[in-house]
Amino acid sequence: xxxxxxxxxxxxxxxxxxSRILRExxxxxxxxxxxxxxxxxxxxxxxxxxxxxxxxxxxxxxRNRAIDLARTLTRHARNTASLGEEAAxxxxxxxxxxxxxxxxxxxRLLLAQIRALGExxxxxxxxxxxYDSTAExxxxxxxxxxxxxxxxxxxxxxxxxxxxxxxxxxx
Amino acid sequence: xxxxxxxxxxxxxxxxxxxGFDAPGRERVWARITEQTAGKDTxxxxxxxxxxxxxxxxxxxxxxxxxxMAAAGGAFLLRHPTEQGAGNETVLTMETYLAAPExxxxxENVPPQxxxxxxxxxxxxxxxxxxxxxxxxETTRADGVYAEPEVRNGPNQPSPYFxxxxxxxxxxxxxxxxxxxxxxxxxxxxxxxxxxxxGFLFLEGNGTETPFQYEYHGGDDMNVTFxxxxxxxxxxxxxxxxxxTAITLTYPDLRKDTLHxxxxxxxxxxxxxxxxxASMTADWFNYFSDGCVxxxxxxxxxxxxxxxxxxxxxxSYDPETYTVGRFTAKGDxxxxxxxxxx
Numbered sequence: 336x337x338x339x340x341x342x343x344x345x346x347x348x349x350x351x352x353x354s355r356i357l358r359e360x361x362x363x364x365x366x367x368x369x370x371x372x373x374x375x376x377x378x379x380x381x382x383x384x385x386x387x388x389x390x391x392x393x394x395x396x397x398r399n400r401a402i403d404l405a406r407t408l409t410r411h412a413r414n415t416a417s418l419g420e421e422a423a424x425x426x427x428x429x430x431x432x433x434x435x436x437x438x439x440x441x442x443r444l445l446l447a448q449i450r451a452l453g454e455x456x457x458x459x460x461x462x463x464x465x466y467d468s469t470a471e472x473x474x475x476x477x478x479x480x481x482x483x484x485x486x487x488x489x490x491x492x493x494x495x496x497x498x499x500x501x502x503x504x505x506x
Numbered sequence: 507x508x509x510x511x512x513x514x515x516x517x518x519x520x521x522x523x524x525x526g527f528d529a530p531g532r533e534r535v536w537a538r539i540t541e542q543t544a545g546k547d548t549x550x551x552x553x554x555x556x557x558x559x560x561x562x563x564x565x566x567x568x569x570x571x572x573x574x575m576a577a578a579g580g581a582f583l584l585r586h587p588t589e590q591g592a593g594n595e596t597v598l599t600m601e602t603y604l605a606a607p608e609x610x611x612x613x614e615n616v617p618p619q620x621x622x623x624x625x626x627x628x629x630x631x632x633x634x635x636x637x638x639x640x641x642x643x644e645t646t647r648a649d650g651v652y653a654e655p656e657v658r659n660g661p662n663q664p665s666p667y668f669x670x671x672x673x674x675x676x677x678x679x680x681x682x683x684x685x686x687x688x689x690x691x692x693x694x695x696x697x698x699x700x701x702x703x704x705g706f707l708f709l710e711g712n713g714t715e716t717p718f719q720y721e722y723h724g725g726d727d728m729n730v731t732f733x734x735x736x737x738x739x740x741x742x743x744x745x746x747x748x749x750x751t752a753i754t755l756t757y758p759d760l761r762k763d764t765l766h767x768x769x770x771x772x773x774x775x776x777x778x779x780x781x782x783x784a785s786m787t788a789d790w791f792n793y794f795s796d797g798c799v800x801x802x803x804x805x806x807x808x809x810x811x812x813x814x815x816x817x818x819x820x821x822s823y824d825p826e827t828y829t830v831g832r833f834t835a836k837g838d839x840x841x842x843x844x845x846x847x848x
Contacts, residue, residue, distance in 0.1 A: 338543075339536070342539070346532050346535065347524070347526070347527065347529045351522075354529070355521055358517075363530065366531075371535045374535075374539050375542060375543070438515065439519070439520065441518070442516060442517075442519035442520075443523060445512070445515055445516065446516075446524070449527075450526065454528075457527055460512075461516070461524065461528070462527075464512050464516050465513075465516045465517070465519065465524055465527075467513075468530045472530055472531075476528070476530050476532065477528075482717075485704065486773030486774065487773055488702070488773075489700045489701050489771065489773045490772070490774065492701070493670065495512075
């Protein structure tokens with residue numbers, strides 16, 4: 336597989352992992368840098384990675400790189416300790432597991448409804464509400480102007496609410 | 507569902523599922539990769555282009571600066587021990603500073619934060635921008651008029667009354683300075699609230715568009731602040747809901763403006779100004795009547811702010827009157843959007 340092909344196929348996956356870890360610690364630019372680093376590392380070692388293990392490799396590399404970068408960015412001892420705890424994965428209580436599982440399921444249902452909006456509305460909502468991108472940033476990526484993104488976002492939210500109501504999903 | 511709820515819920519989504527949607531920055535990241543693989547290594551020694559490199563450098567520089575200052579201070583104190591450390595007082599040198607417990611190293615003259623201050627600092631949301639994203643009115647009736655919204659008195663929230671929707675006023679005196687040539691007051695104005703703390707203001711006459719942001723401060727007075735990024739101006743008012751189709755804004759000098767609900771905000775709808783509708787109407791009728799139209803005037807229907815009344819004057823016939831929608835350019839007997847004219 337060509338490098339660009341690999342990049343296109345796994346970019347969203349790597350970026351999603353990286354941005355989630357860096358959310359509290361870095362900026363969108365940090366996430367982009369880190370994502371680039373992950374792909375550069377994979378491209379350097381491409382000959383040694385089995386194609387069927389590529390996604391797993393990318394996922395692990397993304398997590399490790401992002402945690403390293405988050406530690407670099409958060410020099411304060413308290414933040415570093417907190418990150419270390421997150422990375423080490425404290426054992427959650429039964430209640431935590433149940434709540435997390437419920438929230439993950441709700442998020443899954445929500446994503447299905449967002450996906451049903453079609454593009455580019457789905458991408459706009461995800462970039463705004465998951466990646467916290469500004470209208471200008473979204474517009475630049477989607478080749479639209481910021482006002483159009485705002486308008487589409489507003490309309491998509493309205494449709495999403497209607498869909499959620501119709502699907503009996505209340506929050 | 508509020509925007510904040512949507513945001514929070516999505517944070518629990520599995521990255522693998524999120525990966526099904528386009529992430530931002532794809533082309534920028536690819537450009538960064540190709541730049542580096544093509545030999546333009548931004549990590550090359552001596553070339554610093556990355557933010558985190560700057561973070562490292564600034565951290566080290568700050569540490570060095572601190573050490574130098576401490577050393578200089580220590581040297582000064584060693585040279586002038588009697589001036590700085592009379593009696594039994596401890597002379598502050600670099601060694602004593604570094605050896606002292608953390609509590610004594612805290613900078614002086616910084617008042618400790620009270621619990622309330624800490625809470626406020628932690629909870630205060632960012633200044634409302636175009637993407638502040640909170641406070642969408644959630645309930646609308648089928649006829650497009652808002653059902654009674656929940657009044658929230660939290661700080662800095664867009665007003666629930668200003669959820670997504672279009673409102674009309676013909677007396678927006680307080681912000682007349684933002685219009686073209688400072689004359690908004692004489693023209694009717696539409697305020698299109700996108701529902702996320704931002705909106706557009708349109709002049710009915712020529713369609714001049716001005717973006718604005720609004721922030722609802724809540725409290726007993728129900729204060730709302732309008733900001734106009736293009737001019738940097740602000741306008742404050744006290745909001746009063748007269749009924750579900752009218753809002754009164756009272757300004758600090760006690761002048762009032764009344765906004766009338768004009769309809770739902772449709773992001774894809776075009777705002778047709780009076781001038782534009784008049785021009786379209788003239789084109790339309792001239793197309794069929796071989797240039798017999800002498801003049802077309804367009805005025806906003808005083809009873810329905812989303813309608814425009816068009817009067818077509820002919821060279822040798824009696825004038826005719828039509829009504830079309832402000833956002834559709836269509837009426838019962840006239841559709842100005844016909845493509846055959848193009």
